[in-house]
Amino acid sequence: MASTFSISELAKQFSVTTRAIRFYEDKGLLNPTRNGRNRVYSKRDRTRLKLVLRGKRLGFTLDETREIIDLYDGQRSGEKRQLELMCEKITTSRKLLTQQLRDIQQSLTEMDRIEANCKKQLDQINSAT
Amino acid sequence: MASTFSISELAKQFSVTTRAIRFYEDKGLLNPTRNGRNRVYSKRDRTRLKLVLRGKRLGFTLDETREIIDLYDGQRSGEKRQLELMCEKITTSRKLLTQQLRDIQQSLTEMDRIEANCKKQLDQINSAT
DNA sequence: ATTTACCTTTACGTAAACGTCAATAGGGAG
DNA sequence: CTCCCTATTGACGTTTACGTAAAGGTAAAT
Numbered sequence A, B: 001m002a003s004t005f006s007i008s009e010l011a012k013q014f015s016v017t018t019r020a021i022r023f024y025e026d027k028g029l030l031n032p033t034r035n036g037r038n039r040v041y042s043k044r045d046r047t048r049l050k051l052v053l054r055g056k057r058l059g060f061t062l063d064e065t066r067e068i069i070d071l072y073d074g075q076r077s078g079e080k081r082q083l084e085l086m087c088e089k090i091t092t093s094r095k096l097l098t099q100q101l102r103d104i105q106q107s108l109t110e111m112d113r114i115e116a117n118c119k120k121q122l123d124q125i126n127s128a129t
Numbered sequence C: 001a002t003t004t005a006c007c008t009t010t011a012c013g014t015a016a017a018c019g020t021c022a023a024t025a026g027g028g029a030g
Numbered sequence D: 001c002t003c004c005c006t007a008t009t010g011a012c013g014t015t016t017a018c019g020t021a022a023a024g025g026t027a028a029a030t
Helices: A007-014 A018-026 A043-059 A062-072 A080-127 B007-014 B018-026 B043-057 B062-072 B080-127
Strands: A031-033 A038-042 B031-033 B037-041
Touching: A007 A018, A007 A038, A007 A043, A018 A043, A038 A043, A043 A062, A043 B080, A062 A080, A062 B080, A080 B043, A080 B062, A080 B080, B007 B018, B007 B037, B007 B043, B018 B043, B037 B043, B043 B062, B062 B080
Parallel strands: none
Antiparallel strands: A031 A038, B031 B037
16 A cells, blocks of 8 residues: 555545545644645545544544544643543543444344344245235 | 423433424424424333434434434334335444444544553653652 | 646535524413 | 413524535646
8 A cells, every 4th residue: 555645545545525635634633744735645644534534434523533533643742631631531432432332232233123023024925925 | 200291301301402302303203292382292202302312322314313213113014115125224224333333342442552551651650759 | 739637725505403592372370 | 460481483593514616736648
């Protein structure tokens, strides 16, 4: 894999529009370097984009996603207060994710039940041929 | 627990505004009966509201959530085509949820790593007292 | 030189999911 | 009866996350 990417390469790789990628930059989620006016994305930028999209799939807003990514990617200031804040954010974030995990597991369970029911009825219909 | 609820009771129970609840009704996700002009919510309505909120936490739009709820809650038409459609929707929905599950698990794993790192650094700072 | 294919910024448009009044109605408490 | 509380409809405002069109720059290919 290349070590730098153009905007449209990234767009293709992740099936998003270039507009979206520029928008994420506007919102401070990415900041690629430039070759002249053109944006150049490093592997680190690519990873950040991947995280943005993951955040989206999880229903976070871009603001929330930025906070989370800054955790992952954080310029460790190494100061005590900073580290403590980070721990708190992680705790909060983890609670949210854990709740979502429960939600999903419940949903999946219920879907299994409904699907089974569905298939049973279909079997009856088909066997009545 | 009571068998019917007012709009503000539900709002309190789930920590949402009455405005939101009425909005869900506008969008066809709920339809409570009326006592005069006033809305009266049954336990079934309450359950639907709960599912709406779960959907929100999972990042679904209200439209998507309505489709999913109609699965759960479906007036089983019992017709073959209907049943098949339901199975397809379940399959689609399950793929999405499974993806989210992976996303969450990855996020949690990474957070664990970051937190451990964080705490290690804090320990060093504190032990340097 | 011109087309083709990207890339750029600026700016306005839009759908979703509510928030926030405003004006109004109905029912108890005093 | 009047005050107060809650509820209702209607209309407009707001934020988020882009889409889309305008108006071009740049560079390779024909």
